[in-house]
Amino acid sequence: MPRGDAPPARQNRQTGPSHEERDPAAAARDCAYRLLARRDHSAAELRRKLLQRGFQDEIVQALLDRLTESGFLNxxxxxxxxxxxxxxxxxxxxxxxxxxxxxxxxxxxxxxxxxxxxxxEIDEHAALRELVARKMPAFDPLTASDRERRRIFGYLQRRGFSTAAIISLLRAGTETG
Structure with missing residues (x-):
């Protein structure tokens, strides 16, 4: 590149100008659509991601309002x-x-x-049995060591299952309900 020439403008993946070089509202909208096309986001998640990408707070808030009104963000x-x-x-x-x-x-x-x-709407005991059967098929509460039972107890408790349901499963084997 000759010395006097300016470097070429940055291009994004779609070979268009970067969001700093075009209308920031349109760039924020395009970015939001790409994010929402991948998966649903909460308004707070989308806001955080757009702000992290350098869009101004006023533009992001106006965009979130429009996306909520149009049903894209719920x-x-x-x-x-x-x-x-x-x-x-x-x-x-x-x-x-x-x-x-x-x-x-x-x-x-x-x-x-x-x-x-x-x-x-969900039977906690059935969900608990299903999770244990799927994630730990070899686990048998009747023959498990104390260490194994403590590990299973902690794992299930961290998932949010109630202590009563976990104890019921560990005491009665698979005959809970």
Missing amino acids: DRRFAERWVEAALTSGRSFGPRLRMELQRRGIASELAAEVSARATT
Whole structure:
């Protein structure tokens, strides 16, 4: 490159100008659409990601308002889908669901409502048995050592299962309910 020439403008993956070189509102909107195309986000998650990418707070807030009005951004929908996925995978149950939703930026009232509704619809003992059978197929509560039982107890408690349900499983084997 000759000495007097300016370096070429930065290009993003779509071979367009970087967000510093074009309308910041349009760049923020495009970035938000790309993020939402991958997965649902809470408003707080999307806000954090857009601010981390260098967009101004006023632009981000206006964009979040528009996305919420148009239905692209919905904290209730995000919370319900996240809870469903967490329950299906065995990642979380009970109080841990609420805590995880709040960590993802969901309002505490909404997090409590969605997690309470989801956990009342599911039999905790059945979910517990299913998780143990899937994650620890060789575990037999009748022949397990004290160390194994403590490890299983801690694992299940960290997932949010109640102490009573865990003890019931460990005492009665697979005959809980």
